[in-house]
Amino acid sequence: MSAAAPRVTAVVVTYNRRDLLVEALDALAAQTRPPDAVTVVDNASSDGTPGLIRDRYPDADLVELGVNTGGAGGFAAGIARALDAPGAGTRLIWLMDDDTVPEPGALAALLDARDRAPAAPALVASRVVWTDGRDHPMNTPRRKPGASRAELAAAAEAGCMPVRSASFVSVLVEEAAVRERGLPVADYFLWNDDFEFTTRLLRGRTGLYCPASVVVHKTAAFGGTDADPGSRFYYEVRNKLWLFTRSPGLAPVERALYAGSSVRRWARTYVRSRDRATLRRGLREGVRDGLRRRPRPTEEVISAAVRRYDP
Numbered sequence: 001m002s003a004a005a006p007r008v009t010a011v012v013v014t015y016n017r018r019d020l021l022v023e024a025l026d027a028l029a030a031q032t033r034p035p036d037a038v039t040v041v042d043n044a045s046s047d048g049t050p051g052l053i054r055d056r057y058p059d060a061d062l063v064e065l066g067v068n069t070g071g072a073g074g075f076a077a078g079i080a081r082a083l084d085a086p087g088a089g090t091r092l093i094w095l096m097d098d099d100t101v102p103e104p105g106a107l108a109a110l111l112d113a114r115d116r117a118p119a120a121p122a123l124v125a126s127r128v129v130w131t132d133g134r135d136h137p138m139n140t141p142r143r144k145p146g147a148s149r150a151e152l153a154a155a156a157e158a159g160c161m162p163v164r165s166a167s168f169v170s171v172l173v174e175e176a177a178v179r180e181r182g183l184p185v186a187d188y189f190l191w192n193d194d195f196e197f198t199t200r201l202l203r204g205r206t207g208l209y210c211p212a213s214v215v216v217h218k219t220a221a222f223g224g225t226d227a228d229p230g231s232r233f234y235y236e237v238r239n240k241l242w243l244f245t246r247s248p249g250l251a252p253v254e255r256a257l258y259a260g261s262s263v264r265r266w267a268r269t270y271v272r273s274r275d276r277a278t279l280r281r282g283l284r285e286g287v288r289d290g291l292r293r294r295p296r297p298t299e300e301v302i303s304a305a306v307r308r309y310d311p
Contacts, residue, residue, distance in 0.1 A: 006090035008107065008172070009082040010035040013074030014098035015043040018052055020218060021098040025057055033108040035094055037061060037085065041078040043068045044305075065305045070189035071097065075168055075197075077302045079183055083175065091175040095168050102126070102170060102215040109213035110172045116158040122177040122205040123198060125163060126170035126213040136217045139167045141209045145257075151206070160208035164254075168194040170215040177201045185242070186302055187295035191232065192239040199249030228273045229282075237266075237286025242295055 010028050014021045021040075028038055039061040042049050053062045063081050065074070075095060082093045092114075094107060110124045128139035144151065144162040155162045171194075184197040198207065229236060240262050244255050266283070273279050 004089055006092050006111070007037075007087055008035045008092045008094055008111070009037040009039060009085065010094040010096070010107075011039045011041065011075065011078035011082055012096055012098055012100075013041045013043065013071055013078060013168075014045065014049060015068060015074075016045045016047045016049070017098050018045075018047050018049055021049065022052070022056070023101050023218070024096065024098050025060070027101045027103075030104055031102065031107045032105050033111060035107060037082075039063060039078050039081050041065065041074040041081075043070070043074050063306065067305050069186060069301060069305045070193075071168060072184050072188035072190060072193035073186040073301055073305060075193070076183045076186040076298050077306060079178060080302060083178065092172050093175060093178065094170070094172050096170045096215070097168060097217075099218040100128075100169050100215050101218060102213075106170065106213045106215055107172075110210055113158045113160050113208055113210040113212070114172070117160070117206070117208060118154045118157060119206060120174065121208045122201045123166055123171050123173045124160070124208045124210050124213075125166035125172075126215045127209070127211040128167070128169050128215055128217045130222045131216060131218055132222075134222065136169075136219070136222070138219065139169045139217055141166050143209075144207070145254075154206075155208055158208060158210075159212055160210050163207045163209045164202060165195050165198045166207060166209070167198075169217050170213070171198065173201065177205065183298050185247075185295050186298040188239045188242070189235060191235040192243055196239070196243050196247050196249055199254075200247060203249055203251070228269060228275070228279075230275065230278055231282060233269070233279050233282030234286045234289075237283050238290040241287065241290025245290075246294055 040053055041063045044065050044067050050064055053060055063077055113124050128136045130136045141163040144164045147162045151162045181200050184193050244259050270279050
């Protein structure tokens with residue numbers, strides 16, 4: 001690894017959650033190794049978030065979007081902004097939602113794991129816990145399927161575990177990997193955008209889960225991916241179809257395995273739902289749109305949404 005310290009830009013995407021955003025940004029400032037820059041992407045909030053950022057966090061780089069592009073568009077715009085920033089040397093991008101509160105040593109632990117790894121990983125993900133300290137099932141990465149003994153041993157040297165994907169709730173990604181593999185697909189809007197993006201970055205590369213880096217994900221409720229999604233089930237179905245039919249992130253065998261897992265999870269969600277009519281509608285419309293059209297180019301979505309960059 002290079003002895004030169006990498007430059008880290010934290011990218012936080014927010015939408016109408018001022019109080020949570022304040023916690024997240026204050027936690028970034030309190031890091032034992034603070035990020036070198038902070039970019040906040042506001043998804044057209046109506047609660048005065050842009051004014052709050054300008055008044056309370058004048059050093060933050062504020063990206064205002066004129067329409068809500070969801071997490072997918074927000075992270076695409078934020079990463080694009082970080083890539084446009086001047087500077088040379090190793091650059092890393094630390095991604096998180098506005099309801100993510102990193103503990104003081106979270107970034108330092110990610111960087112330490114990266115430095116201890118025998119080869120630079122494409123990404124390093126944090127341990128995500130809920131407000132009561134339990135591991136959050138929505139964001140708990142799984143060990144990379146079929147990881148070799150050598151991969152497991154190399155990850156263990158860094159105090160980590162090899163993973164095949166990660167969530168946008170605290171993941172440190174290499175700028176070079178993003179430049180080669182591309183931005184998140186903004187048209188996903190929400191759900192599966194982080195899975196698609198990180199599997200694409202990690203295909204043929206190393207990703208690590210670092211349990212020493214801890215962040216609190218302040219979701220309203222504790223639950224996993226099979227919780228009843230209501231009308232959002234549309235995005236789950238449409239985006240999974242886009243993922244399985246149009247993304248280069250998964251190998252053919254992986255597509256078959258993940259598709260089977262998704263169908264089983266959908267079945268469990270449907271059985272447990274109290275509003276099956278909404279899920280049936282989401283399934284029908286998601287299948288229709290997932291098969292009939294493709295995602296719009298990310299650059300098109302971002303350029304249409306960006307109101308202005310306000311450094």
